[in-house]
Amino acid sequence: MVLEKEESVSLVPLQSREKPRGCAGCNRRIRDRFMLQALDRFWHEDCLKCACCDCRLGRMGSTLYTRANLILCRRDYLRLFGVTGTCAACSKVIPAFEMVMRARDNVYHVDCFACQRCGLRFCVGDRFFLKNNMILCQTDYEGGSGERQ
Numbered sequence: 001m002v003l004e005k006e007e008s009v010s011l012v013p014l015q016s017r018e019k020p021r022g023c024a025g026c027n028r029r030i031r032d033r034f035m036l037q038a039l040d041r042f043w044h045e046d047c048l049k050c051a052c053c054d055c056r057l058g059r060m061g062s063t064l065y066t067r068a069n070l071i072l073c074r075r076d077y078l079r080l081f082g083v084t085g086t087c088a089a090c091s092k093v094i095p096a097f098e099m100v101m102r103a104r105d106n107v108y109h110v111d112c113f114a115c116q117r118c119g120l121r122f123c124v125g126d127r128f129f130l131k132n133n134m135i136l137c138q139t140d141y142e143g144g145s146g147e148r149q
């Protein structure tokens with residue numbers, strides 16, 4: 001199961017009469033004048049970092065993304081999990097978390113990646129061909145009036 005969330009980060013002043021809170025990143029008490037609040041927890045400004053590029057999320061603007069146990073900046077989140085695109089076979093959007101097949105610039109649902117003439121599913125290592133943006137198996141490609149690409 002995938003846990004995926006966009007969270008806002010807020011900078012909150014530490015109230016002097018409040019007893020210091022533990023940082024969710026390093027578990028040490030937060031004694032700074034400001035701390036970050038995100039994911040229902042509190043963080044040192046230095047401790048809330050992107051798991052990928054280490055940038056400080058408190059400084060980057062005000063959004064972070066979580067996925068499974070990762071905390072990511074927007075850029076890395078989109079790079080890793082961003083919406084993949086539209087399936088070139090069925091024209092429906094492919095959600096970011098789905099496995100996709102890629103051929104040239106096209107992406108496909110795994111289920112849609114089959115010869116569009118005979119329905120043959122490809123296995124790893126099988127050859128497939130693209131003609132007029134249609135996926136074809138070798139038989140259909142060679143059987144058709146195939147101009148080579």
Ligand SMILES: [Zn+2]
Pocket residue numbers: 023024025026027028043044046047
């Ligand atoms: Zn900390």
Ligand SMILES: [Zn+2]
Pocket residue numbers: 050051052053054055072073074075076
């Ligand atoms: Zn990052």
Ligand SMILES: [Zn+2]
Pocket residue numbers: 087088089090091092108109112
């Ligand atoms: Zn599709």
Ligand SMILES: [Zn+2]
Pocket residue numbers: 115116117118119120136137138139140
């Ligand atoms: Zn075929």
